[in-house]
Structure formats: structure tokens, C-alpha cells
Amino acid sequence: MEEIQRNFDDFNHPDVEAIAIIRGRVLQALQQYLLERDFKQLMPILMSPITDPLNHAVYPAELQYETRRLKLTASMIFHKQLALTARGHDKIFIVAPNIRLEKAEIKDSENHLLEFSQFDFEIRDGNMHQVMALIEGLIKHTFAEVRQHCSAQLVHLNRHLPHYDTNFPIYSSDELRAEYGDDFEKIMSAKAHTPFFVTNYRREFYDRETPGKRGQYNNYDLIYPDSYGEALSGAEREFEYEQIIYRMEELSMDLAPFANYLEVAKRGLLPSSAGGGLGIERLLKFICGKRRIRDVALFDRTVDTNFLF
Numbered sequence: 001m002e003e004i005q006r007n008f009d010d011f012n013h014p015d016v017e018a019i020a021i022i023r024g025r026v027l028q029a030l031q032q033y034l035l036e037r038d039f040k041q042l043m044p045i046l047m048s049p050i051t052d053p054l055n056h057a058v059y060p061a062e063l064q065y066e067t068r069r070l071k072l073t074a075s076m077i078f079h080k081q082l083a084l085t086a087r088g089h090d091k092i093f094i095v096a097p098n099i100r101l102e103k104a105e106i107k108d109s110e111n112h113l114l115e116f117s118q119f120d121f122e123i124r125d126g127n128m129h130q131v132m133a134l135i136e137g138l139i140k141h142t143f144a145e146v147r148q149h150c151s152a153q154l155v156h157l158n159r160h161l162p163h164y165d166t167n168f169p170i171y172s173s174d175e176l177r178a179e180y181g182d183d184f185e186k187i188m189s190a191k192a193h194t195p196f197f198v199t200n201y202r203r204e205f206y207d208r209e210t211p212g213k214r215g216q217y218n219n220y221d222l223i224y225p226d227s228y229g230e231a232l233s234g235a236e237r238e239f240e241y242e243q244i245i246y247r248m249e250e251l252s253m254d255l256a257p258f259a260n261y262l263e264v265a266k267r268g269l270l271p272s273s274a275g276g277g278l279g280i281e282r283l284l285k286f287i288c289g290k291r292r293i294r295d296v297a298l299f300d301r302t303v304d305t306n307f308l309f
Contacts, residue, residue: 007308011298018153019288019296022146026284027095029145030119033138039091039121045079046097050257052077055203059101072099075277077206078261080122081237084271093121095280104304110292111229113281115301122275128218128236131274132197135222135232136168138278139195146287159289162194168222169196185223185230192225205247207235220276228286234276241265 010016031041047063052075061072076096083092096118123131147154147161154161176184176198185198199220201207210216219235238244244265248255255262264270284296294302299309 003308010300015157015288015295016298018150018156019284019290020298021153022150022288023284023296025146025149026142026280026287029142030138030278030280031093031095032145033141034091034093034121037091037134039093040089042079042083042092042094044073044094044096045076046073047071048073048079050078050261051075053204053253054100057103059103061099061101074098074100075118076120077204077237080120080275081206081239081270081273082264084122084124084273085269090124091122093119096120096277102303111282111285112303113293113297113301114303117280118277119280119283120275120277122237122273124271124273126236126272126274128199128220128234128274131234131276132168132170132220135234135276135278136195139168139222139231140164142283143287157288159287161287162225164194166194168194170220171196171198173198173200185221186227189223189225189229190227192223194225195231196223196225197221198223205244205251205253206238208238209243209247218274222276222278224282224286228282230279231282231286232276232278234274236274237270237272239265239270239272241268 035041047070049068049070051071051073054074058074061074063070063072073096075098076094080092083089097115098118099115101114102112143161143163173184176188180187188196197220200217201219201221202215202217203219207217207219210218217235221230222232223229224231238247241262244262248258281293281296285293288296290296294300294305300307
């Protein structure tokens with residue numbers, strides 16, 4: 001009973017209304033920015049025979065529907081690639097719910113949710129530099145909209161939202177790892193006072209390997225400053241069948257669940273593309289100056305939390 005009361009006490013915290021107003025403005029700003037650039041908005045897909053295999057171990061999030069085993073969406077990466085083949089859908093975005101049953105021993109409760117939303121987007125024939133420029137513009141636009149329309153809420157939260165006049169720096173993971181070791185993201189986020197990009201991560205098979213450079217990758221993360229950590233992951237995508245097979249076998253993946261996807265690639269129907277996914281709750285946490293992601297989510301879904309509802 002005490003836990004139930006504590007839950008409703010959280011609903012009545014003085015910051016709840018201010019965060020909700022900022023959340024609405026953030027979502028409007030994100031969508032407005034891409035709609036004004038001729039992006040098409042898709043509705044999210046919540047279950048599929050396949051979903052993002054991710055680059056770390058999670059508990060399976062699946063359901064049985066009659067004779068079929070379906071996976072709950074971990075990200076819409078494959079559906080984004082497929083959607084780009086539709087007429088007039090060369091630039092797309094989705095406000096996409098994701099389910100990732102993270103293992104508590106490898107993920108912290110400050111920045112990870114079992115259920116969260118991404119502002120997911122993809123550009124046909126896009127490249128990493130084009131997308132990074134888009135992301136920078138998107139972030140700066142969203143911050144400007146919040147400063148203009150939510151000044152009272154920012155004052156209430158005692159948050160001075162930074163104004164970034166210069167371009168976001170771009171670093172290679174190789175140079176940062178050589179200087180700071182494997183914890184370079186955490187160290188750099190603590191030192192930085194502006195968002196920055198980090199490129200060239202070895203991870204999922206669909207992140208494009210740099211043509212002609214084995215072991216180099218055309219991908220990127222956006223990292224928030226002031227110890228807020230990762231904001232977004234994105235990449236150019238593998239789209240050529242033989243290269244996709246090479247990457248999947250390199251990661252010792254079971255190809256059988258991806259048979260339909262691989263058949264599309266084999267027929268040459270996958271377009272080249274680039275995109276990314278911006279964590280909405282993490283963006284809101286940064287804008288509101290909160291340190292725990294649970295503080296911007298009305299219903300707690302943090303890792304290793306015994307939520308009641």
C-alpha cells in the first residue's frame with residue numbers, strides 16, 4: 001500500500017506539469033522540423049517476425065499468436081529500410097515505441113528504460129554527413145522552440161537550456177579510445193559543454209562498413225555534454241546482399257529468422273540509406289535538467305525497477 005501511495009505522490013510532484021508541457025513542445029518541434037523538409041510520417045510497427053538484434057544481450061520480448069512467434073519491436077530499422085521503397089517515401093520518420101528488456105547487471109537505471117520511444121528517421125540515398133547535419137539542425141531547432149514557448153517551465157525547473165552557436169564537434173572512436181580508453185564516451189560527456197558526434201563503432205550488421213576499409217564503419221552517435229551521455233545512434237546502412245551476408249556471418253548470426261529480409265536484399269530491392277534514432281525520454285531528461293530518466297516518465301519503466309502499473 002505504501003508503494004501505491006508513493007506512485008500517486010509522484011503523479012503530484014510539482015515538476016510533473018512543467019515536464020508534460022515541455023514534452024508536448026518537444027514532440028511538436030521534432031515533427032515540424034522534418035515535415036517542413038518533406039519527410040513523410042509513418043505509424044509505428046509494434047510486432048514483427050524480426051526486429052533489431054541489437055549489439056548486446058537482452059531478454060527476448062516475444063509473443064505467441066496462434067502458430068506464429070512474433071517479436072516486439074526493439075527498433076524499426078528493417079521497416080525503415082523497406083518503407084523507403086514505397087512511392088514518395090524517400091524521407092521518413094516515426095515516433096516509435098521500443099521494447100528492450102535490458103539485463104539489469106549491464107544497464108543502469110539512470111539512462112535506460114525497458115520501454116521507451118525513439119524519434120526514428122531515415123533518408124534514401126542519404127550519407128552520414130548529411131544526416132549528422134540534419135540531426136544538429138533538429139536539436140538546435142527543438143531547443144529554440146522550448147526556450148521560446150516553455151520559458152516559464154524552464155524557470156520552474158531551474159533549468160538554463162544552453163544555446164549552441166557553433167557546429168557540434170565530430171570525433172572518431174579510434175582517437176578517443178586511444179586517448180581515454182574504453183570509457184571514452186563517459187569521460188568525454190563529462191568534459192564536454194556542447195553535444196558532439198562520435199563515428200566508427202563496430203556494432204550491428206546493418207551499420208555500413210566503409211567501402212574498401214574492412215573494420216571501419218560509416219556510423220555515428222550523438223553524445224550530450226555535462227555527463228548526460230548518449231542521445232542518438234545512427235548510420236549509413238548495408239543494402240547489398242553479399243555484404244549483408246558477410247556482416248551477419250562475421251557476427252555469427254543465425255540467418256534463418258531473416259530469410260524474408262535477405263530475399264529482398266538478394267533481389268536488389270533494398271535502397272542505400274542513412275538515418276538514426278533519437279531517444280525522446282533522454283532528450284527530455286537533458287532539456288529538463290533531470291539526472292534520472294524516471295523523472296521524465298510518468299510511468300516508471302527503468303531497468304531493475306519493480307513498477308506497479
